[in-house]
Amino acid sequence: MQLSAEGIDALVSADSVAVLTGAGVSAESGVPTFRDPDGLWQQFKPEELASMNAFLANPELVQRWYAERRNLLDEVSPNAGHLALADLERLVTEKGGSFHLTTQNVDGLHQAAGSNNVGEVHGSLRRSYCVDCKRKATTKEMKSFRSGTPARCSACDGLIRPDVVWFGEMLPAEVLQAGENVARNADVYLSVGTSAEVYPAAGLPLLARDAGAFVMEINPRKTALTPYASASIRGTSATVLPELVKTLSRRLEMS
Ligand code: BV8
Numbered sequence: 388m389q390l391s392a393e394g395i396d397a398l399v400s401a402d403s404v405a406v407l408t409g410a411g412v413s414a415e416s417g418v419p420t421f422r423d424p425d426g427l428w429q430q431f432k433p434e435e436l437a438s439m440n441a442f443l444a445n446p447e448l449v450q451r452w453y454a455e456r457r458n459l460l461d462e463v464s465p466n467a468g469h470l471a472l473a474d475l476e477r478l479v480t481e482k483g484g485s486f487h488l489t490t491q492n493v494d495g496l497h498q499a500a501g502s503n504n505v506g507e508v509h510g511s512l513r514r515s516y517c518v519d520c521k522r523k524a525t526t527k528e529m530k531s532f533r534s535g536t537p538a539r540c541s542a543c544d545g546l547i548r549p550d551v552v553w554f555g556e557m558l559p560a561e562v563l564q565a566g567e568n569v570a571r572n573a574d575v576y577l578s579v580g581t582s583a584e585v586y587p588a589a590g591l592p593l594l595a596r597d598a599g600a601f602v603m604e605i606n607p608r609k610t611a612l613t614p615y616a617s618a619s620i621r622g623t624s625a626t627v628l629p630e631l632v633k634t635l636s637r638r639l640e641m642s
């Protein structure tokens with residue numbers, strides 16, 4: 388795996404660093420991605436599951452799918468890539484720079500790894516709410532899912548849904564706004580573990596690039612962003628990110 392010397396130079400002199408992550412960052416924690424050959428979307432089409440229409444058409448199927456994904460979170464932990472991003476935040480802020488991490492992931496693993504400044508643009512699997520009265524669902528209600536009967540709100544009997552952003556739904560405005568602002572002001576923008584296909588999140592690295600940032604992609608495969616990246620490193624997040632942070636830390640000590 389070859390780091391980008393230009394990318395390291397850009398990180399050494401960067402005042403502001405921003406990151407976008409996708410499901411690939413959680414792959415090495417054992418959380419399946421969406422569009423990889425062994426990904427979640429292989430069995431189902433996104434429209435069949437991750438949309439309000441799909442949910443209303445078959446609430447039980449969609450609740451089961453999210454319940455299974457949420458239950459998996461009890462067995463996984465942050466991997467070396469998550470931890471390296473928390474270290475990168477420390478390195479950048481300790482040298483007086485600003486750091487922001489926008490994630491499309493809904494698993495909460497960045498926060499569990501110690502990242503502080505995290506924007507969850509697609510919501511969180513760890514929260515659910517009632518579609519009618521919007522009340523936060525209790526763990527009991529979330530787990531009250533039994534096959535054949537969709538989980539319902541104890542206050543108004545409305546259907547319980549995961550607090551994630553489905554297709555055709557708006558992203559949380561203030562979180563997206565923050566992601567756009569930091570992208571426009573970033574000296575270096577890292578895009579890690581995302582196929583860069585889902586908008587508006589996939590537009591963030593392009594915003595950064597148009598504003599003059601050094602855009603570094605880390606992904607074992609080419610993506611829709613690759614042709615626009617200043618550097619695209621072919622490797623996994625749990626191997627490349629620790630290497631990147633170690634190299635940067637050494638360079639900062641010498642400077
Ligand atoms: C909206 C739910 C509008 C949560 C998800 C046509 C053109 C452009 C846009 C559209 C269009 N038609 C429709 C749209 C809009 C649509 C969209 O972008 N569709 C795409 C597919 C074309 N977007 C929306 O609907 C968004 N809302 O636009 O609202 C609007 C406007 C006005 C008024 C009302 C509404 C909502 C988008 C959010 C959708 N929600 N999921 C959940 O169930 O989790 S999308 C789903 O994809 C996940 O959220 C995920 O976060 C997201 C992105 O996927 P990735 O994270 O990138 O994962 P993926 O599997 O794709 O890729 C993994 C990558 O990791 C790969 O590149 C792989 O190589 C790499 N990798 C693998 N292993 C590793 C690794 N990398 C590093 N290390 C490893 N070890």
Ligand code: ZN
Nearest residue numbers: 517520540543
């Ligand atoms: Zn309710």
